[in-house]
Amino acid sequence: MQNRQGGQNAISVLIVDDIAETRENIKKLLAFEEQEFRVVGSVGTGRDAIKAAIETKPDIIIMDINMPDMDGITATSEITKRLPTAAVIMMSVQTDADYMRKAMQAGARQFLGKPIDTDELYSTIRAVYRSYESIRNQAIAIQDLPVDVRKPQPIQGEPGVRPGHVIVVYSAQGGSGCTTVATNLASGLMKKNVRVLLVDADLQFGDVGVFLKLQSQSTLLDLVGKIDDLDTDFFDSIVATHDSGLKVLLGPLRPEYAEEVEAVPQAVSRIIEKIASNYDFVVVDTSRRVDEHLLSLTDIATRVMLVVNPTLSGIKNTKFILDLFDRLNYTPDKSLLVLNRVEDERSRQRVTIATEQIERFLRKQVFAKIPDAEREVLGAVMKGVPIVASRDRSKSPVKEFLEMAEHISTLLVGANAGESDSGEAEERKAPKKAGLGLLGRN
Numbered sequence: 187m188q189n190r191q192g193g194q195n196a197i198s199v200l201i202v203d204d205i206a207e208t209r210e211n212i213k214k215l216l217a218f219e220e221q222e223f224r225v226v227g228s229v230g231t232g233r234d235a236i237k238a239a240i241e242t243k244p245d246i247i248i249m250d251i252n253m254p255d256m257d258g259i260t261a262t263s264e265i266t267k268r269l270p271t272a273a274v275i276m277m278s279v280q281t282d283a284d285y286m287r288k289a290m291q292a293g294a295r296q297f298l299g300k301p302i303d304t305d306e307l308y309s310t311i312r313a314v315y316r317s318y319e320s321i322r323n324q325a326i327a328i329q330d331l332p333v334d335v336r337k338p339q340p341i342q343g344e345p346g347v348r349p350g351h352v353i354v355v356y357s358a359q360g361g362s363g364c365t366t367v368a369t370n371l372a373s374g375l376m377k378k379n380v381r382v383l384l385v386d387a388d389l390q391f392g393d394v395g396v397f398l399k400l401q402s403q404s405t406l407l408d409l410v411g412k413i414d415d416l417d418t419d420f421f422d423s424i425v426a427t428h429d430s431g432l433k434v435l436l437g438p439l440r441p442e443y444a445e446e447v448e449a450v451p452q453a454v455s456r457i458i459e460k461i462a463s464n465y466d467f468v469v470v471d472t473s474r475r476v477d478e479h480l481l482s483l484t485d486i487a488t489r490v491m492l493v494v495n496p497t498l499s500g501i502k503n504t505k506f507i508l509d510l511f512d513r514l515n516y517t518p519d520k521s522l523l524v525l526n527r528v529e530d531e532r533s534r535q536r537v538t539i540a541t542e543q544i545e546r547f548l549r550k551q552v553f554a555k556i557p558d559a560e561r562e563v564l565g566a567v568m569k570g571v572p573i574v575a576s577r578d579r580s581k582s583p584v585k586e587f588l589e590m591a592e593h594i595s596t597l598l599v600g601a602n603a604g605e606s607d608s609g610e611a612e613e614r615k616a617p618k619k620a621g622l623g624l625l626g627r628n
């Protein structure tokens with residue numbers, strides 16, 4: 187627990203109950219610990235709760251379940267959608283399991299039995315507040331991201347009319363940081379009014395769920411049989427939502443299920459094509475295997491980010507991929523090199539290759555350079571929060587990841603603001619025929 191000084195630093199609490207006496211009672215109990223808790227509002231209906239939550243942005247909302255007009259479950263669902271940093275503690279006399287399940291689904295984090303027990307009230311607020319620390323940091327980071335570097339291109343508010351840029355993240359060498367780059371890119375692209383979907387297309391050993399601590403049972407396998415009549419509602423019921431608001435389409439739960447996805451030609455790319463216009467960016471994490479599944483994704487991609495470590499085998503494998511892209515007639519600007527795990531000259535421990543040499547050998551400029559930062563990268567995975575959500579955005583590698591996201595956003599949003607029938611748009615509309623196998627394509 188942080189050492190709280192009271193006043194502005196105290197945990198802000200909104201109290202919602204239709205019985206005035208209960209509200210007063212909780213308020214008094216919290217006032218005994220005024221150094222630690224600050225009541226920012228006290229309202230008697232679900233509707234007022236939504237209004238007050240948006241106005242006061244409390245850390246904690248203590249919410250009654252049964253209220254006239256709008257019940258606590260509906261209000262919780264609305265509030266948690268709009269204000270991911272507010273943690274709702276549901277209060278009820280009922281111990282009905284069905285009620286509890288519904289409240290949890292609506293986004294409630296904890297329960298308090300009625301009548302309120304003083305110690306339980308304090309300890310529950312403290313525990314829930316503590317568990318929300320990373321979510322608060324993430325939200326602060328996302329809100330504060332600089333937006334004005336982009337062209338003031340209006341991003342339409344409605345789903346179905348968004349640009350749907352598909353960014354495939356690929357590495358020709360396992361363990362190079364492909365998933366690390368994909369999750370941080372997706373998170374870094376998220377800003378107000380920008381919808382981002384992260385897809386785990388590493389069908390056998392996808393790590394996105396682990397990196398973001400998501401445990402949904404719904405995965406892209408659920409979509410495979412329904413591609414032809416896939417609608418937005420069904421798609422939305424399958425995607426998981428990270429606490430930051432990032433939408434994530436998880437990969438199959440077990441390696442052996444990958445086959446079921448692969449049995450349907452171009453399954454993942456067709457799913458993405460169907461829903462892309464609901465998003466500004468669709469970031470796709472992939473495995474290193476070069477097969478039809480991968481190429482159907484790179485075919486529809488607006489950009490392919492090639493993640494490379496500055497090692498001999500990393501560069502050699504990337505060269506093969508660039509040659510293959512050449513043979514597939516991808517334009518050179520379709521692929522972008524991301525040099526990951528770049529070691530500081532002075533503290534270099536491994537034998538790595540200088541950026542200029544890599545650029546010369548691959549005949550391609552490096553688009554982004556991410557330093558080697560094991561502690562930060564692993565720390566983020568342990569917390570289930572992308573690195574870019576860190577508070578200190580001037581620190582490496584947060585800074586570099588954010589610059590990379592900003593850079594690509596400027597590139598794509600700028601390109602999108604240009605002529606609508608550019609070569610790039612054509613490329614997306616008419617992906618090259620897949621299904622012939624690699625050789626058939628050459």
Ligand SMILES: Nc1ncnc2c1ncn2[C@@H]1O[C@H](COP(=O)(O)OP(=O)(O)OP(=O)(O)O)[C@@H](O)[C@H]1O
Nearest residue numbers: 360361362363364365366527557558559560563564
């Ligand atoms: N910039 C970095 N600095 C230090 N460690 C990193 C960096 N990027 C990634 N790593 C570490 O490298 C390992 C592999 O990263 P990641 O899982 O993102 O790679 P991948 O290419 O997706 O691997 P896989 O082939 O298993 O899918 C992880 O332990 C990760 O913490």
Ligand SMILES: [Mg+2]
Nearest residue numbers: 364365388393
């Ligand atoms: Mg991976």
